[in-house]
Amino acid sequence: MEDNDYIRRWEDLDIDILVKIFQLLDIFELTSGISRVCSAWRLACCDPLLWKTLDLSMLRSNFIKIPLEPFVYVDGRSDRTLTRILKISLSLSQQSIMTLIFHFNLYVSDEQLTYTAERCPQLRRLVLPAWNRIKKPGMCKAIRGWKELESLTMPCIANPPYILEEISTHCKNFSELKIMGPCDIFFASSLAAFLPKLRVLSLRCSMLYKDVLILILDSLQHLEVLNISHCVLMEALPAPQQKRIIKEIDVTIRQKASRLREFLTCMEDSCVMCQRTRTDEGLIRWYKYEEGLWKTDEGECWGYSLQNESNAIVFVRCGRLKFCTAMSK
Amino acid sequence: MAKESGSSKIEMLEISNEAMAEAQSSKIEMLEINNEAMAEAQSSKTVTMKPAEAEESKTETQKITDEESKNVPIAATEEESKKLSITKVEESKNAATATTEGEKEEAKVSLKTLDGVTFEVEAWIAKEMETVQAYIDDTSADTSAAIAIPLHNVAGRELARMVEYCKEHRRASVSAGNLKEFEERFAAALNLYEMKDLIIAANYLNTKKLLESLSRCIAKAIKNKSVEFVRDYFGVTNDYTTEEEAQYRETNAWAFRNVDEDSRN
Numbered sequence: 001m002e003d004n005d006y007i008r009r010w011e012d013l014d015i016d017i018l019v020k021i022f023q024l025l026d027i028f029e030l031t032s033g034i035s036r037v038c039s040a041w042r043l044a045c046c047d048p049l050l051w052k053t054l055d056l057s058m059l060r061s062n063f064i065k066i067p068l069e070p071f072v073y074v075d076g077r078s079d080r081t082l083t084r085i086l087k088i089s090l091s092l093s094q095q096s097i098m099t100l101i102f103h104f105n106l107y108v109s110d111e112q113l114t115y116t117a118e119r120c121p122q123l124r125r126l127v128l129p130a131w132n133r134i135k136k137p138g139m140c141k142a143i144r145g146w147k148e149l150e151s152l153t154m155p156c157i158a159n160p161p162y163i164l165e166e167i168s169t170h171c172k173n174f175s176e177l178k179i180m181g182p183c184d185i186f187f188a189s190s191l192a193a194f195l196p197k198l199r200v201l202s203l204r205c206s207m208l209y210k211d212v213l214i215l216i217l218d219s220l221q222h223l224e225v226l227n228i229s230h231c232v233l234m235e236a237l238p239a240p241q242q243k244r245i246i247k248e249i250d251v252t253i254r255q256k257a258s259r260l261r262e263f264l265t266c267m268e269d270s271c272v273m274c275q276r277t278r279t280d281e282g283l284i285r286w287y288k289y290e291e292g293l294w295k296t297d298e299g300e301c302w303g304y305s306l307q308n309e310s311n312a313i314v315f316v317r318c319g320r321l322k323f324c325t326a327m328s329k
Numbered sequence: 330m331a332k333e334s335g336s337s338k339i340e341m342l343e344i345s346n347e348a349m350a351e352a353q354s355s356k357i358e359m360l361e362i363n364n365e366a367m368a369e370a371q372s373s374k375t376v377t378m379k380p381a382e383a384e385e386s387k388t389e390t391q392k393i394t395d396e397e398s399k400n401v402p403i404a405a406t407e408e409e410s411k412k413l414s415i416t417k418v419e420e421s422k423n424a425a426t427a428t429t430e431g432e433k434e435e436a437k438v439s440l441k442t443l444d445g446v447t448f449e450v451e452a453w454i455a456k457e458m459e460t461v462q463a464y465i466d467d468t469s470a471d472t473s474a475a476i477a478i479p480l481h482n483v484a485g486r487e488l489a490r491m492v493e494y495c496k497e498h499r500r501a502s503v504s505a506g507n508l509k510e511f512e513e514r515f516a517a518a519l520n521l522y523e524m525k526d527l528i529i530a531a532n533y534l535n536t537k538k539l540l541e542s543l544s545r546c547i548a549k550a551i552k553n554k555s556v557e558f559v560r561d562y563f564g565v566t567n568d569y570t571t572e573e574e575a576q577y578r579e580t581n582a583w584a585f586r587n588v589d590e591d592s593r594n
Contacts, residue, residue: 034556
């Protein structure tokens with residue numbers, strides 16, 4: 001070190017400079033020892049700017065599918081890794097996390113979710129696309145802690161009323177819901193009963209019945225944005241036909257959707273995402289496709305063209321409706 | 330075309346390539362140009378003429394249509410009325426614009442560092458330093474031009490580097506490849522002490538591009554390295570107690586696996 005009064009040491013750097021540097025590090029680097037260098041660096045590691053979003057979407061469980069509940073078995077080592085990362089990041093974040101993102105193949109346990117909920121009281125947005133291992137009490141306890149919750153990405157579940165009821169009771173600002181899986185009449189009626197003030201709903205890349213769509217449009221009077229891009233739209237028919245795929249949005253649905261600010265649809269045969277939804281029979285298998293695609297939502301990217309390997313998705317305004325049309329390259 | 334007034338105000342004409350060729354073919358002599366002015370005229374491809382000769386060339390270029398001459402500016406000063414400069418513009422542009430001989434120099438800003446060195450930098454460089462720009466905006470234009478702006482947290486050495494960075498960055502930003510190469514070269518030329526002082530200066534002056542570039546460089550040095558290596562590399566003193574250290578190591582044993590070799594690369 002140069003012996004000069006003017007020379008400053010690395011640990012004497014302003015916190016805001018250290019924060020600027022640490023913003024360029026990912027979650028693994030932030031939690032793997034940077035905070036242990038010295039107390040000044042630890043202080044910088046606790047800055048709320050670094051912890052507005054805790055994105056664990058690069059972390060996934062090492063698991064195998066099993067025939068019995070919870071239908072997955074998660075390897076103990078990957079479970080411990082998640083626990084440690086949660087422990088350190090939730091300690092450093094000092095309750096400033098507002099967005100929490102889990103990978104769709106990261107199977108969080110009851111204990112991990114409860115631990116997280118207690119330490120993220122300011123949470124506004126939660127992306128939790130798989131909760132096979134979370135029991136009803138664990139989920140309810142977590143939601144009770146998230147009074148500020150506004151947005152949730154969730155899987156399709158067998159018994160939706162309890163969770164929607166918890167949200168309606170405890171999350172007064174709740175307005176956005178994204179369901180990663182088929183939405184049936186039971187789910188739609190639960191939505192109507194417990195979340196009538198929902199403003200944004202995304203059902204993209206799933207199987208959707210026409211009567212379910214009509215129920216949603218009729219009962220969610222505060223709805224502003226509805227995304228049914230790349231959905232397989234079905235119509236129930238009397239026996240023996242039972243059901244058929246609808247190729248385009250009919251006049252009834254258009255009229256009902258005309259009050260929406262955004263109505264995002266795509267049912268093109270040439271669209272790669274639509275083809276994928278059909279191939280996967282309305283329950284899209286995200287692990288087969290481009291990494292990060294599962295997180296995408298047209299409603300969030302309005303006005304931009306979403307590029308992926310095989311197609312460009314473009315949004316077109318048609319009257320008061322917005323349609324998502326896909327063009328093959 | 331506007332008519333000339335009694336005080337013989339000469340209009341500056343936008344002459345098309347065709348008209349320019351005609352004007353050149355009329356073999357107008359270049360008069361009253363001293364050696365210095367001649368050199369200047371040649372370097373900027375400027376032909377300077379007497380008013381009378383300019384008149385002559387004007388009559389030859391009367392072919393210019395009314396539409397073309399609608400937006401022609403009128404020479405306002407006496408100096409402009411004495412000399413008319415017909416500048417040959419790049420071939421890509423289909424017009425030769427008449428300009429005044431004295432080209433206005435870009436405004437400069439004086440900056441005084443903590444070790445008493447005064448720098449005169451171009452206004453665009455001062456603009457890159459948001460703290461300096463804010464000072465200029467807050468004080469009147471006259472004051473900021475007359476007084477050297479004091480920079481209490483920046484030494485001459487750092488400011489010189491920042492000015493160099495701004496200039497080089499501007500040159501290199503023509504292509505992304507050049508820019509990346511330049512930033513790597515710039516960072517590689519700095520030792521740790523210089524980098525630390527420069528990042529403090531860049532933060533104080535809020536020079537965003539330099540701050541981002543240096544932050545990236547330091548983050549790269551930290552990535553996937555052990556705590557001991559980071560301490561050693563940056564010369565940071567460990568102010569944790571032995572107990573705290575042991576406890577931390579026990580709790581986060583997983584964090585000490587799979588780190589890079591303790592080397593600078």
